[in-house]
Amino acid sequence: MNAVVLLGPPGAGKGTVAEVLVDKGYRHVSTGDLLREQIRLQTKLGLEAKKLMDQGQFVPDEVVVGMIRSLMESSDMSAKFLFDGFPRTQIQAEKLDELLQSFSGKIDDVVLLECPDEVIVERLSGRRTCTKCGAVYHIKYNPAERRDGCDMDGCELMQRPDDNEATIKNRLHVYAEQTAPLISYYTEQGLIHPVDATMSIGEVRSAVLEKLG
Numbered sequence: 001m002n003a004v005v006l007l008g009p010p011g012a013g014k015g016t017v018a019e020v021l022v023d024k025g026y027r028h029v030s031t032g033d034l035l036r037e038q039i040r041l042q043t044k045l046g047l048e049a050k051k052l053m054d055q056g057q058f059v060p061d062e063v064v065v066g067m068i069r070s071l072m073e074s075s076d077m078s079a080k081f082l083f084d085g086f087p088r089t090q091i092q093a094e095k096l097d098e099l100l101q102s103f104s105g106k107i108d109d110v111v112l113l114e115c116p117d118e119v120i121v122e123r124l125s126g127r128r129t130c131t132k133c134g135a136v137y138h139i140k141y142n143p144a145e146r147r148d149g150c151d152m153d154g155c156e157l158m159q160r161p162d163d164n165e166a167t168i169k170n171r172l173h174v175y176a177e178q179t180a181p182l183i184s185y186y187t188e189q190g191l192i193h194p195v196d197a198t199m200s201i202g203e204v205r206s207a208v209l210e211k212l213g
C-alpha cells in the first residue's frame with residue numbers, strides 16, 4: 001500500500017492535478033472532500049468540522065487521521081493512494097508514516113505545488129465547484145462550457161463558503177504555520193519534487209506526470 005502526497009497551499013491546484021493522476025490508477029483521497037461529504041450527510045463529525053472549515057481552521061488531527069485509518073483498513077493492499085490536502089501537520093505526517101508501515105507500505109513521492117499568495121487568492125476567489133460531482137472549474141482559467149452548469153452532469157456550480165477573501169487569508173496563514181514545515185520533513189527524506197504551479201493547468205499536469213514518471 002504505497003502513496004504519493006500532493007503538498008502545497010490551498011488553491012495551488014492539487015485537486016486539478018489529481019484528476020489526471022486518477023487515470024493513471026491512483027486512488028485520489030482528499031480529506032477536504034471527505035469532510036464535505038460528512039457535512040452533506042449532516043453527521044456529528046461533519047457539523048463540528050463545518051464550524052472550523054468555515055473559519056479556515058484545521059479539523060483536529062485525530063479526526064482526520066481516523067478517517068484515513070478507516071479508509072486504509074477497508075482498502076485493497078495493492079492500492080496506490082494519492083493524498084490531497086493530507087497530511088497538513090507534523091503529527092498527521094508522522095501518523096501517516098506509521099499507518100503506511102503497518103500495511104508494509106510507504107510514501108514514494110511528495111509533489112510540492114509552489115504558488116505565491118497573490119495567485120492563490122485569484123484562483124480561490126474564482127473557483128466554482130459542481131454541487132453534485134465536485135468537478136472543479138475557474139471562472140477565468142477553466143470555465144465550464146455552459147458557464148453556470150457542470151460539463152459532466154449539468155448540475156449547478158457553487159462557490160465554496162470558505163473561498164471568500166477573509167477565510168482565504170486565514171487559510172494561507174494556517175498553511176504557512178502548520179503545513180509548510182512539512183516541506184523540510186519530506187526534503188530530509190529525499191521525497192520532494194517541486195513543481196512551478198503558476199504555469200497553465202496543462203503544463204502543471206504534464207510536469208507532475210513527468211516527476212512521477
Ligand code: ADP
Nearest residue numbers: 011012013014015016123127137138141200201
Ligand atoms: P487545491 O485542490 O490545491 O485547493 P484546486 O485544484 O481546487 O486547488 O484549484 C483551485 C482553483 O484554481 C480552481 O478554480 C482551479 O480551476 C484553478 N486552477 C488550478 N490549477 C490552475 C492553473 N495551473 N492555472 C490556473 N488556474 C488553476
Ligand code: AMP
Nearest residue numbers: 010031032053057058059064085086088
Ligand atoms: P481543502 O478542500 O483541502 O481546501 O480543505 C478544506 C478545509 O477542510 C480546510 O481548510 C480544513 O478546515 C479542512 N481540512 C481538510 N484537510 C484537512 C487536514 N488534513 N487536516 C485538518 N483539516 C483539514
